[in-house]
Amino acid sequence: MLKKSVAFLSVVGVLACIVFSMNAFSGIDEGTVTDPAFERKTRGAVFFDHDMHMDAPGVMDCATCHHYYEDGELVEFESSEGLSCSECHMGDGGNTLPLIEAYHQQCRSCHIEQKAGPVTCAGCHQAP
Ligand code: HEC
Numbered sequence: 001m002l003k004k005s006v007a008f009l010s011v012v013g014v015l016a017c018i019v020f021s022m023n024a025f026s027g028i029d030e031g032t033v034t035d036p037a038f039e040r041k042t043r044g045a046v047f048f049d050h051d052m053h054m055d056a057p058g059v060m061d062c063a064t065c066h067h068y069y070e071d072g073e074l075v076e077f078e079s080s081e082g083l084s085c086s087e088c089h090m091g092d093g094g095n096t097l098p099l100i101e102a103y104h105q106q107c108r109s110c111h112i113e114q115k116a117g118p119v120t121c122a123g124c125h126q127a128p
Pocket residue numbers: 024025028033034035036050053054059061062063064065066081082083084085086
């Protein structure tokens with residue numbers, strides 16, 4: 001009996017950890033994209049809702065946006081969700097899309113493709 005309740009408690013513990021870690025990105029879950037690499041912003045903040053995007057057509061999983069590359073090759077089924085886009089997209093050596101373009105290309109092209117979501121500057125960037 002004791003063994004069973006210990007097992008039950010650890011299942012509860014694991015579930016709690018999962019729920020807790022799912023909330024770990026609540027900072028941006030529903031909020032504004034704030035890449036640390038943009039020190040002085042010239043445009044208004046961009047609203048982004050993670051939860052809503054998980055249900056958006058064209059989004060397969062986290063790696064649809066948080067893709068992971070190694071030696072310039074896309075690593076399938078691997079995701080970079082712990083990393084900022086700027087970890088890789090600083091355009092160093094011309095190997096990666098510069099950061100602004102990385103954001104614009106990812107966000108905007110999907111909106112165009114899906115015919116849904118904002119595509120104009122003011123549609124994404126709120127009035128400063
Ligand atoms: C439609 C695109 C998209 C999808 C899908 C998406 N994310 Fe994100 N996520 C972003 C963007 C953009 C940022 C902001 C990146 C930054 O600040 O560098 C972000 C930020 C984060 C952050 C904060 C990282 C940081 O640098 O502060 C975490 C954690 C995260 N996402 C986890 C996830 C997880 C887990 C999933 C899947 C359940 C997911 N994301 C799906 C686009 C997406």
